[in-house]
Amino acid sequence: MRRFLVLLVKEEKALFSSPIAYVLIAMFLLIMGYSFTLALFISHAMTLVHLFLQIFVLFLLTVPIMTMRLIAEERKLRTMEVLLTSPVTETQIVLAKFVASMSIIVLMLILSGAYTVVLAIYGDPDWGPIFSGYFGLVLLAAALVGVGLLASSLTNNQIIAALLSLSAFLLLWIIDEYGYLLPDPFDSLVVNMSLSVHFKPFATGSMYLSDVAFYLSAAMLSLFLSVRALAWR
Amino acid sequence: MSTPVVDVQNLVKWYGPRLAVRDVSFSVAQGEVVGLLGPNGSGKSTIFRILTGYLVATSGFVAVAGNDATTQSLALRHEVGYVPEDAPLYDHMRVNEFLQFMAQLKGLFARSSTRAVGTVAERLQLTEVAGVPIGKLSRGYRQRVAIGQALLNDPKLLIFDEPTSGLDPNQVIAIRDLIRELAGARTVLMASHVLPEVEQIASRVMILLEGKLLTSDALALAADGQRLRLQVAGPEHLVHEAVAAVPGVRSVVVQPDSGVGDRQYLVETDQRSDVAQHLAAALVGRGLALSELVAVRPDLERIFLQLTRRPREEAA
Numbered sequence: 001m002r003r004f005l006v007l008l009v010k011e012e013k014a015l016f017s018s019p020i021a022y023v024l025i026a027m028f029l030l031i032m033g034y035s036f037t038l039a040l041f042i043s044h045a046m047t048l049v050h051l052f053l054q055i056f057v058l059f060l061l062t063v064p065i066m067t068m069r070l071i072a073e074e075r076k077l078r079t080m081e082v083l084l085t086s087p088v089t090e091t092q093i094v095l096a097k098f099v100a101s102m103s104i105i106v107l108m109l110i111l112s113g114a115y116t117v118v119l120a121i122y123g124d125p126d127w128g129p130i131f132s133g134y135f136g137l138v139l140l141a142a143a144l145v146g147v148g149l150l151a152s153s154l155t156n157n158q159i160i161a162a163l164l165s166l167s168a169f170l171l172l173w174i175i176d177e178y179g180y181l182l183p184d185p186f187d188s189l190v191v192n193m194s195l196s197v198h199f200k201p202f203a204t205g206s207m208y209l210s211d212v213a214f215y216l217s218a219a220m221l222s223l224f225l226s227v228r229a230l231a232w233r
Numbered sequence: 234m235s236t237p238v239v240d241v242q243n244l245v246k247w248y249g250p251r252l253a254v255r256d257v258s259f260s261v262a263q264g265e266v267v268g269l270l271g272p273n274g275s276g277k278s279t280i281f282r283i284l285t286g287y288l289v290a291t292s293g294f295v296a297v298a299g300n301d302a303t304t305q306s307l308a309l310r311h312e313v314g315y316v317p318e319d320a321p322l323y324d325h326m327r328v329n330e331f332l333q334f335m336a337q338l339k340g341l342f343a344r345s346s347t348r349a350v351g352t353v354a355e356r357l358q359l360t361e362v363a364g365v366p367i368g369k370l371s372r373g374y375r376q377r378v379a380i381g382q383a384l385l386n387d388p389k390l391l392i393f394d395e396p397t398s399g400l401d402p403n404q405v406i407a408i409r410d411l412i413r414e415l416a417g418a419r420t421v422l423m424a425s426h427v428l429p430e431v432e433q434i435a436s437r438v439m440i441l442l443e444g445k446l447l448t449s450d451a452l453a454l455a456a457d458g459q460r461l462r463l464q465v466a467g468p469e470h471l472v473h474e475a476v477a478a479v480p481g482v483r484s485v486v487v488q489p490d491s492g493v494g495d496r497q498y499l500v501e502t503d504q505r506s507d508v509a510q511h512l513a514a515a516l517v518g519r520g521l522a523l524s525e526l527v528a529v530r531p532d533l534e535r536i537f538l539q540l541t542r543r544p545r546e547e548a549a
Contacts, residue, residue, distance in 0.1 A: 082322070
């Protein structure tokens, strides 16, 4: 546990000492601020549904940038050799990178909590969908970061890692559109692989165990595969 | 006999279709300083990476300080201090921060980590650059930092992979002296393709070619004879006569650059402990002034060329 914490601190420092984290957070807040303000003025609705759906898309686009360097860079610079010849396990390394990346996302979501404060000051929002929306976003982010880490563990090239995870996310975003065209039982199989199909209920205030299990199993499977990819040398 | 610090039996490593290490076996005893010599791509780094737990052997047995590399990899890594080639380090970290990080990874926490970092920084003269980001250090200092992290938990085995690669001559001398100094109390394995470097540091030399261990003691190969260097004043023919008459002498030649006064001679003899004594007596007995008589270390270059040529010629 102690070594995991040492690795986690190192990852947090690496993330927050590079400009990427700050640029991502600033870009996220700028776009979300614009979107929130516009939605509020147009619809006058005490809801964050639109915001959650936009954060969903923004995560698909930004997580690959956040995760591309995590393992690929360490492999390319051979610092992974320094880590893995020390008494630490591949699981500790992967989990430290995962938790550090999740901390940026959680920070983004905490900062976006300013919008809920605005809603609470000027109206009486329905808190159920807000909580479920944030919960869904954390689960979605866990799955995306897991897949991003896996992509980064498969190559030494950061750009290839980013393109791999971005392609996977875009495919899993729109896969339900094509799934409906397939014959039974493939239609439900493909539709259930869709990231958006499992996210929409969270955004609108419904929480299903199947959606929670989908994101959690995607995160765990990709983390397991990342550990295996790192151990395969 | 005590357990060797390094025990390698029938080690084989395949990289996909390429055979990188072919059935290599050797052992290293406590306190030995062993050089692993071989051209680039001969499998030195692969063997080291297996010894440090970074790579997994395709087959064979590898143990360091009694820890099996396959089943006790974490325990093995506690016992090994590894300095990889070209010192891969975290450039964004400051020297002190990096050493603290590595100390904690190696299981040293709180006061013991601070103490270990302080001792290492002082020993390797890193104190003055403790606050400097590693990315801004010279290659010599980077190498010192890499050596420093390997020493933090006082491991039983130190492994240096091409420790002077890319350094300027002053830095090369400094790093060589450092390794020699460190070798005093520890078991050291060092890879290099620079013959004089290995010759100067190691007490035993292994030669590797195309993944195959050609000899686990190249210096012993020269043990079928010994070479002595003499410095004698007097007529050359008298010296030749006196030396040639000593039992066990095979040949004597004048060193070409030994000047016109006291001349230097290189004498090849059988491996007998009393030859030097008889030589001295023979020269002095004939009234020749002997001012130097030293044993010359075996010529590693000659052995290396002989060994590495042979398999290639056989293949041709």
